[in-house]
Amino acid sequence: MGEQKVITTTCKSCHGGCGVRVTVEDDAIVHIEGNPDTLTRGTMCSKGLSSIQHIDNPYRLKYPIKQVGKKGEGKWERISWDEALDTIEEKIKTAQKEFGPESLAVSQGTGRGYNRYIHRFARSAGTANVISPGYVCHSPRLGLYGLVTGYGRLYCDYHGWGGEFPKTQIMWAKQLEISSADSEMCNWFIQSLDYCKNLIIIDPRATAYSTRASLWLQPRPGSDCALAMGMMNVIFNEELWDKEFVDDWTFGFDELKERCAPFTPEKTEEITWVPKEKIIEAARMFAIDTPGCIQVGSSLERQANCGHTLRAITNLMGLCGNIEAPGSMVSWVLPDTGLIEDFFLELPITDEMRSKIIGIDKYKMGAARTCNPDTMVKAILSGDAPIKVWLSVGGQQIVHMANTNEVVAAIEKVDFMVHVDLFMGPMAEAADIVLPAAHWLELNDVYDMHPRFMIEAHNKVIDPPGEAQSDAWIFNEIGKRIAPEHWFDSEEEMLDYQVRKGMDGKMKWKDFSERLVSGCWGDDQVYYKYKTDYWRKGGGFPTPTGKFEFYSKHLESLGYDPLPVFREPGESPYRTPELYKEYPLVTSSGCRYPFYFLAQYRNIPWLRSFMEYPITQINPVDAEKYGIEDGDWIWIESPRGRIRQRARVYPGMKEGVIMTTGNWFYPEEPAKGYHGVYISNPNVLTSNNHLDPMYGSPDLTCFLTKVYKCKPEELTEDVFNTDEFGFVSAAGSDVEIRKR
Amino acid sequence: MKWGMVIDLAKCMRCHGCVAACRIEHFLPFSIAWVKLIAYEVEDKNVVDVTTYAVRCNQCKEAPCIDVCPTEATHRRDDGIVDINSDLCIGCRYCVIACPYQNRTFLSKDKLVNYFPNHAKTRFEKMREKKYPHQIGTTEKCNFCAERIDEGLPKGLKPGQDRAATPACVNTCQARALTFGDLDDPNSEVSKLIVERKATQLHADYGTDPSVYYVDGKIGGKSNIAPEDARTGSHIKEFSSVEKRAKEIFSQSK
Ligand code: SF4
Ligand code: SF4
Ligand code: SF4
Numbered sequence: 005m006g007e008q009k010v011i012t013t014t015c016k017s018c019h020g021g022c023g024v025r026v027t028v029e030d031d032a033i034v035h036i037e038g039n040p041d042t043l044t045r046g047t048m049c050s051k052g053l054s055s056i057q058h059i060d061n062p063y064r065l066k067y068p069i070k071q072v073g074k075k076g077e078g079k080w081e082r083i084s085w086d087e088a089l090d091t092i093e094e095k096i097k098t099a100q101k102e103f104g105p106e107s108l109a110v111s112q113g114t115g116r117g118y119n120r121y122i123h124r125f126a127r128s129a130g131t132a133n134v135i136s137p138g139y140v141c142h143s144p145r146l147g148l149y150g151l152v153t154g155y156g157r158l159y160c161d162y163h164g165w166g167g168e169f170p171k172t173q174i175m176w177a178k179q180l181e182i183s184s185a186d187s188e189m190c191n192w193f194i195q196s197l198d199y200c201k202n203l204i205i206i207d208p209r210a211t212a213y214s215t216r217a218s219l220w221l222q223p224r225p226g227s228d229c230a231l232a233m234g235m236m237n238v239i240f241n242e243e244l245w246d247k248e249f250v251d252d253w254t255f256g257f258d259e260l261k262e263r264c265a266p267f268t269p270e271k272t273e274e275i276t277w278v279p280k281e282k283i284i285e286a287a288r289m290f291a292i293d294t295p296g297c298i299q300v301g302s303s304l305e306r307q308a309n310c311g312h313t314l315r316a317i318t319n320l321m322g323l324c325g326n327i328e329a330p331g332s333m334v335s336w337v338l339p340d341t342g343l344i345e346d347f348f349l350e351l352p353i354t355d356e357m358r359s360k361i362i363g364i365d366k367y368k369m370g371a372a373r374t375c376n377p378d379t380m381v382k383a384i385l386s387g388d389a390p391i392k393v394w395l396s397v398g399g400q401q402i403v404h405m406a407n408t409n410e411v412v413a414a415i416e417k418v419d420f421m422v423h424v425d426l427f428m429g430p431m432a433e434a435a436d437i438v439l440p441a442a443h444w445l446e447l448n449d450v451y452d453m454h455p456r457f458m459i460e461a462h463n464k465v466i467d468p469p470g471e472a473q474s475d476a477w478i479f480n481e482i483g484k485r486i487a488p489e490h491w492f493d494s495e496e497e498m499l500d501y502q503v504r505k506g507m508d509g510k511m512k513w514k515d516f517s518e519r520l521v522s523g524c525w526g527d528d529q530v531y532y533k534y535k536t537d538y539w540r541k542g543g544g545f546p547t548p549t550g551k552f553e554f555y556s557k558h559l560e561s562l563g564y565d566p567l568p569v570f571r572e573p574g575e576s577p578y579r580t581p582e583l584y585k586e587y588p589l590v591t592s593s594g595c596r597y598p599f600y601f602l603a604q605y606r607n608i609p610w611l612r613s614f615m616e617y618p619i620t621q622i623n624p625v626d627a628e629k630y631g632i633e634d635g636d637w638i639w640i641e642s643p644r645g646r647i648r649q650r651a652r653v654y655p656g657m658k659e660g661v662i663m664t665t666g667n668w669f670y671p672e673e674p675a676k677g678y679h680g681v682y683i684s685n686p687n688v689l690t691s692n693n694h695l696d697p698m699y700g701s702p703d704l705t706c707f708l709t710k711v712y713k714c715k716p717e718e719l720t721e722d723v724f725n726t727d728e729f730g731f732v733s734a735a736g737s738d739v740e741i742r743k744r
Numbered sequence: 745m746k747w748g749m750v751i752d753l754a755k756c757m758r759c760h761g762c763v764a765a766c767r768i769e770h771f772l773p774f775s776i777a778w779v780k781l782i783a784y785e786v787e788d789k790n791v792v793d794v795t796t797y798a799v800r801c802n803q804c805k806e807a808p809c810i811d812v813c814p815t816e817a818t819h820r821r822d823d824g825i826v827d828i829n830s831d832l833c834i835g836c837r838y839c840v841i842a843c844p845y846q847n848r849t850f851l852s853k854d855k856l857v858n859y860f861p862n863h864a865k866t867r868f869e870k871m872r873e874k875k876y877p878h879q880i881g882t883t884e885k886c887n888f889c890a891e892r893i894d895e896g897l898p899k900g901l902k903p904g905q906d907r908a909a910t911p912a913c914v915n916t917c918q919a920r921a922l923t924f925g926d927l928d929d930p931n932s933e934v935s936k937l938i939v940e941r942k943a944t945q946l947h948a949d950y951g952t953d954p955s956v957y958y959v960d961g962k963i964g965g966k967s968n969i970a971p972e973d974a975r976t977g978s979h980i981k982e983f984s985s986v987e988k989r990a991k992e993i994f995s996q997s998k
Binding site for chain 2: 029030031032033034035036037038040044046047048049050053054056057059060061062063163164165166167168169170171179181182190191194195197198199200201202203210211212213214215216217218295330331526527598599609610613614624654655656
């Protein structure tokens with residue numbers, strides 16, 4: 005037997021956080037499993053485990069390359085890191101000089117944990133034109149929680165540290181059980197169900213737990229704000245609110261009550277397509293069986309009324325006193341290492357930078373620290389955007405943004421683009437230079453858990469392939485060339501700096517790496533912070549009024565409605581009834597699947613084997629109406645275009661609604677056509693014309709389509725005819741579907 | 745000692761973690777899966793039933809696959825595990841046909857394709873030869889991670905409780921839907937679950953008496969009061985030396 009070593013680290017195949025134990029023998033990983041000595045108790049999902057097929061994946065990028073043909077043509081040539089970095093430096097500096105610092109845009113995806121590097125880099129280079137998927141995932145909830153409670157990070161208390169678990173839990177447009185750790189770890193949530201009285205699932209389609217939950221509400225996508233207001237209406241009418249909390253700690257109760265008055269159960273049923281009995285029952289459960297919590301899904305943030313929807317949901321939490329009590333929504337005390345975001349927050353956005361943010365004049369909540377990506381696309385197309393150089397990391401804006409045609413046209417117009425990634429993909433093909441990035445098993449870094457009560461270490465297990473480098477290294481190198489005063493001599497020094505507050509200011513990266521985690525939990529956590537001096541001397545919330553604000557004067561001052569308002573999506577049965585006649589299906593651009601993380605992993609054979617092609621879930625009644633059978637390839641069409649997916653006739657889907665599979669491109673398709681991004685990706689169908697007034701979020705999960713069967717001769721692309729990845733022949737062996 | 749498994753249908757969320765963990769544990773060739781998920785999605789009288797059956801070899805107590813094997817390659821171990829001695833297997837595939845659950849796979853040459861068919865083997869695949877060779881022309885199936893049990897027992901470890909002696913799928917399940925243990929011990933977790941939650945077997949009517957059991961139920965209806973160890977976080981600290989250290993660091997700095 006060769007030499008064996010076991011290395012502990014932290015998974016980052018989704019938003020990350022599961023503790024991992026890896027066995028290495030003769031420089032090869034021979035085993036991966038969960039690390040039992042962590043908060044995830046040694047459990048891991050298929051994504052993290054299949055990392056074994058990331059390592060040595062022949063499609064990995066190993067060297068910097070430059071585009072030698074036209075964008076999207078796929079003609080590349082290997083270059084050295086020096087050449088790559090020199091070119092990037094020169095392009096950025098020239099653009100800064102000729103067009104101002106705001107001509108540099110920096111974009112990110114949701115994955116590998118580079119957030120703080122890209123923000124620090126952008127700020128150090130004098131631009132706040134950061135393109136982040138935050139506005140359709142997580143930022144709106146943080147912003148709205150922040151507005152209402154003064155502190156942005158409210159999380160569900162699944163831990164019992166305060167003596168109680170949530171008695172009533174709501175999963176709202178969210179499947180936390182399979183989307184770990186997009187917010188919090190699924191493992192914690194599922195364990196907490198052992199101490200739960202009521203589980204309410206709000207989702208237009210049946211999820212893994214809806215069959216066995218206490219209550220399952222199937223709203224029409226895009227109507228969730230009305231549902232929350234309808235639930236509050238019941239609570240007001242039946243006087244179920246938490247009197248003590250409301251009297252002592254809230255602001256704007258009467259105004260909220262009045263605002264919710266029109267949302268009677270009957271009216272709410274009409275809007276949301278949820279039977280009124282269920283609305284009443286859900287409201288009663290949540291208000292009576294406290295403490296309770298609401299886990300919000302990012303589908304709600306992919307809607308053009310997301311600001312108000314989240315505001316209404318946050319108000320519902322407060323109305324029932326489900327704030328800061330054990331088993332409710334809590335903002336956690338940080339570990340001794342402090343807030344890791346300080347790494348970029350310490351470089352403020354200057355007024356000058358802020359004034360140049362694209363979209364700031366309109367989307368005052370969403371475009372305060374980052375630009376509004378959809379506005380940017382339009383501005384580039386009309387020639388009004390200052391963007392000359394675009395530094396893109398990880399994310400696939402071409403895939404996840406609304407209206408693929410416009411996004412591609414805009415990106416092709418950018419003078420110079422760099423993309424950093426593990427594999428070629430649509431964004432890489434649109435770039436001029438592509439830099440090879442390391443996988444989480446190949447790097448050292450600090451992992452920052454969403455709920456912020458702990459941080460963990462990514463410890464390097466094996467070397468990256470070829471000349472691939474960690475994101476931290478890449479940003480430090482570019483940073484040093486553009487704004488040396490804000491960057492570090494070495495990667496390790498930068499890591500030391502990030503954990504320096506730990507151990508009474510003595511902590512170094514090496515200590516942290518060995519400890520693996522720094523956290524605050526158990527009896528160290530503090531509840532009811534508003535009753536102490538924690539936020540405010542004498543108690544209270546860190547809001548302007550010191551109260552939990554049902555009514556927001558701050559929003560009012562920005563020109564928004566201070567109370568929640570329900571607005572129909574840009575395209576809906578009620579806002580655009582004419583369009584609805586032609587496109588009669590309310591459509592969502594996707595839900596989570598446990599083995600994919602957004603646009604990632606279609607090139608990981610084990611994961612692709614679980615779902616070879618994207619599916620669209622459709623109710624049997626609708627399927628019959630449109631002549632569709634299970635497994636058929638169908639066209640899904642909106643006014644913007646049409647895509648093909650495979651029909652999955654699913655009784656768990658709400659009638660009149662379909663759920664497509666989102667973020668889909670085919671890595672095996674050629675570069676031309678951006679790896680098949682037009683074949684199946686639902687954003688070909690979505691619109692970027694109607695955006696949330698606060699956050700600028702488009703309607704990605706509520707728009708209108710029609711469906712019809714696809715003819716066999718229309719399946720011409722490679723992906724239908726090749727087994728390059730071995731998927732076609734081998735897939736489908738693991739999931740069998742049984743129907744009666 | 746008779747090993748058995750109980751699967752909680754109310755917890756399994758179809759994450760495929762068990763499938764992946766098994767593939768890693770046994771260095772499985774690409775198109776082989778010893779654990780499969782059967783998605784059951786049916787509407788009956790306005791009730792939508794969405795259930796996932798994670799299926800693997802049931803280690804049947806009356807196993808037709810043993811009866812039909814002409815060479816005794818398939819045999820029952822003393823601990824109840826139905827195992828295959830691939831040196832004796834002649835590839836007749838009688839067992840593949842005899843297993844009423846379709847839990848056996850014949851490893852034909854074309855199934856041993858590389859993970860990336862038109863490319864070289866990955867390092868992990870190369871290690872397969874050394875760590876867990878698969879013989880073309882023989883039959884394969886789940887073996888309840890017998891290797892882990894065999895390595896753990898002499899060290900005094902308890903399968904189902906100590907990870908090192910527990911099947912990989914059980915360890916990785918984020919939902920804690922899988923429970924493993926000794927069916928002969930009335931106090932084992934599995935035995936208790938079988939009695940208390942009225943476990944069922946897949947197709948009991950086949951008369952094979954599987955050692956894999958399924959329980960079901962509603963979510964909720966429980967008390968939300970946290971036990972003492974949850975409050976103090978000692979339920980975390982107990983199994984976590986790392987967290988203990990982290991806590992020390994934290995309390996130092998307070
Ligand atoms: S849930 Fe996320 S962090 Fe955990 S193993 Fe899966 S991919 Fe990794
Ligand atoms: S790992 Fe657990 S939850 Fe996931 S599919 Fe397997 S049994 Fe179900
Ligand atoms: S499930 Fe099939 S292979 Fe397993 S013991 Fe029973 S009959 Fe044999």
